Amino acid sequence: MLNRIVIMGRLTRDPELRRTQNGTAVTSFSVAVDRDFKSRESGEKATDFIDVVAxxxxxxxxxxxxxxxxxxxxxxxxxxxDWKDKDGNNRRSAEVVADNIYFGDSKRDSQSGGDYAPPAYGSPAESYTAPASGGFAEIEEDGELPF
Structure with missing residues (x-):
């Protein structure tokens, strides 16, 4: 049987480290994950808030x-x-127990508030003027191969 899940989204709050009675580190947080499709009514993507435990x-x-x-x-x-709430009602929760957690953005992306967009493929990152020769250097032939 297989029970594997991979999700990618943004943390909804800062994670806080806690410890069990025997000193084992644990944290729980939520990840906001956008759905791949837009709603027909609103034209916006819905977001799922998924609980994670590490x-x-x-x-x-x-x-x-x-x-x-x-x-x-x-x-x-x-x-x-399965658990009981303070009123004694039976409740059920789904959560992801994390094996691995990776960065989904670069530190530069997160520092700029997530608004950073890298230059599109083929567009220069900064202004650049090509040399008059078209960017190629002339090769002088001396009749001998370099290898």
């Missing part, structure tokens, strides 16, 4: 390097938990 070194890594709004790629398994 343990041990993965939890410490997330708390040290990720902040609210940062793009994350989460790899793990889907877990369904």
């Amino acid at each position: 343990w041990r070194q993965t939890a410490e890594f997330v708390c040290q390097y990720f902040t609210k709004g940062r793009m994350a790629v989460v790899e793990g398994r889907l877990q369904i938990r």
Whole structure:
């Protein structure tokens, strides 16, 4: 049987590191994941807010390097938990138990508020004037091959 999930989205809040009674590091956070399609009524993409739990070194890594709004790629398994609320009602929650978490953006992207867009393919990153020779240097032939 297979239970693998990969999601990519932005953290909805800063993760906080907690420890169990025996000292194991744990953190939980939510990731906002846009759907691939737009709603017919509103013309906007819907967003799913997916709960994630990370343990041990993965939890410490997330708390040290990720902040609210940062793009994350989460790899793990889907877990369904049954629990009782304060009124004694049975509840059920789905969450991703993370095995690996990767950066989904660059640090430069996150520092600029996510508005950074790299130059399009084929467009110069800064102004550039080509030399009159078309960018190619003349090769002088001396009759001998260099190899």
